[in-house]
Amino acid sequence: MFLHAGIILIIIAVTFAIGNYFKLGTELAMLLSALAAAIYHTGGLPVRHLVEGAFTYYDVSLIFITATLFINLVKESGGIVFMVRKIIIRFHEHRYLTLLFLTFILMIPGALTGAGAATVLTVGTLVGTVLVYMGISETKTAAIIFVCASMSAAAPPINLWAMMAAAGANMPYVGFMQPLFIITSIGALFTMFFLGSKGENPELEKILAELPEPPAEMNWFRVGTPFLILIILIVAGRLFPFKMPILGLPLMFLIAASVMFILSPKKLNILNIAGKTIRSLIPLVGIMIVVGILIQIMALSGARGLISLAIVTLPVWFLFASLFLILPVSEGLLQYAVAPLIGVPLIFLFNMKGFNPVITLSAMAVMWPLGDILPPTAVVGRATVIELNYQGRYYKDFLKTCLIPMGFILALCTVFLVFSNQLSFLVGG
Template sequence: MFIHAEVILLVIAVAFFLPKVLKLSTELSMFVAALAGAAAHSVMLRVTGSPHNPVSILPIRHIVEGAFTYFDVCLIFLTATFFMALLRESGGVAFIVRKIVSTFHKRRTICLLLLTFVLLLPGALTGSGATTVLTVGALVGAVLSAMGVDETKRAAIIFLGAAMSAAAPPINLWAMMAAAGANMPYVGFGKPLLVLSVAGALFSMFWLAGRGEGQVDLDKALANLPEVQEGQSWFRVTFPFALLLALVLAGRIWPFSMPVLGLPLLFMVASFAVVLLSPKRLHVWSVACATVHNLTTLVGIMVVVGILIQIMALSGARGLISLAVVTLPLGVLFATLFIILPLSEGLVQYAVAPLIGVPLIMLFNMRGLDPIIALSAMAVIWPLGDCLPPTAVVGRATVMELGYTGRYFQDFVKACLVPMAFIAMLGTLFLIFSTRLSFLGG
């Protein structure tokens, strides 16, 4: 049994790295690895004469089932990103940023504080840091430029804000995927995720931009921001968010009277409100097509992660990883997780949540730690790896969106190190003292 699982794991690892060497995308490399693992599992069963011999080399049923494992999650960030894209197209995002700059350009601290929350919002609603970069990255970057923040620090701020926005509630994909794998309800994560992500985002912003002096150059900032459509107002911008919040709260206040609508439908209702209230005519079909195109990579990763996890569970490779994780001493985990989690995220992205997140949660639960606080801490550390190779999805999106001209590792990643260390340290402390912080998960 152990030899079978070890061979499958080796085949999957080799089949993943070979396509990466040939410059294939991460999702294609993971798909090749899943198919190779499935084929190796079937061949080994045939060779050993197992009574459970498969009919074909590839277990098609498991591949299809795995592809739909995170179907609901894919719907959530497709519809949520569509909502944010419509809001941006209507001029709502530019309106908010221009109002912040116009009102608080003489008060640097308040301006930075509000810009931090502007960065947190898109990823919190969609679960994707890349959405934050594409939606508000350039706008916030323009304001930071008018504040005198240099190019490298601007890029670092946008990346770290995007990472913390992806970790912020209500939608944290790492926590959702790990909780689903551990048969935990995704309930009680809001407060710990909010505390960790907001603290990380604020530290990043004020560490990198708060030590400067002087006001915002209002004329320069407004010149670099898109013009706001005539007729745009706070009511038009905030009503869709208020409607979304009201529908979410209604389901919790009156759980037996309010029908279960689901987050995808709620985001579509809010999107409809944006279209109705927009001061200009929106090209909804074009926005929808652009949204799907921009999220193709992310959705593809979620699909192949489901396939890979299904094949690994079928062949025993996932159980082997779980066994290796749960037999590690807690001291070793506490001393190394802040390094292991970002590196593994940079390697296989969201696949790390079900692969090592699930056994870690079970281990922490058996050792008496609070599983909700522990998973929240890990789910905030994981996004830090989105600037690391070989994937570096959010990091690459940041430098492309801002037109960054500096060196990636020597300048950009180096500027991120101190805030990343603070966030990792804070997450580790939450993990160690999770039982004392269990009141946050209530």
């Protein structure tokens, strides 16, 4: 049994490496790995398991599709540009307040979509332009955008790593709001002020000349009402669980998107925006599908159980001393697949050892997205340098500048892991 499962793991690793060598992309390489393992284990294609695995994260995919549609409607209506310009106009003479509110702007897209790339693509260029005019170097600006994008992806209400790991462990995605908010907020603010505190107050006219103009009719009521309705719908379900009907996050985002569509000061081509949203999310949806297939085949063949057994037999002190390296590196290799693959047995282990599972998973779910700067995938890192047209060296300049903020965040997450029971008061309903 152990030999068979070990051979399956070798087949998966070798096939994945071959796929990456021929530059097939993470999604296709992972799918080929799953197919090769399935053929070896069953002697054919287990269609039922392939289909079942493909729909494992169907609900999660619906969430970030509808959330991204909402964010794109806000962007196309001029809402994001409006918020950035208003912040600069109001606080350009107060550097720290400007940095504080820019951090808040950077956190919104990823928090609502679960994808750091959404932050980079929607507000990265706008905020990056402002930071450069505030006297922050190109390298530090790129580092700020990446780390804050990673923290936004890990921020509540949608953390895909926590959702996928919790789903694999039959654990409700409840109680994560406060620990995730605290860790990601501290991490993003530290990054922004550590890298961006030195510089000059921005020259208002130069910045405004560089930023696009929002529609003249755009105001705080138009841009704020959809967010307010979304917050009310989310909070109402928690405050009145027996009176509020269960809408689900996808429907909540669609309601907020509908309100944004109605209140937009300019006419929006909803079909065109929806089409662009789906096309931009094809890689992310694709990897969610193949991750589900791969996990299903690994469970079928016993390979997943072998990995789980190897993890749960590790001493806790070793995990505390190494997870800050293991989790980001594994994310760079496999992206979201690491959450159910490594996260589920870690949840079981920490729970068995008496640690709070919600706090420990929250800490791990913040460590993972930091690995999106590492090869071979480096999805968010490469999106950052491309979107900002960064001209520096990727590893010697960009990655090196990110190391101190990333190290601080990883250390903070390790503290949450070690003292999860003492921090259990952060777990809410």
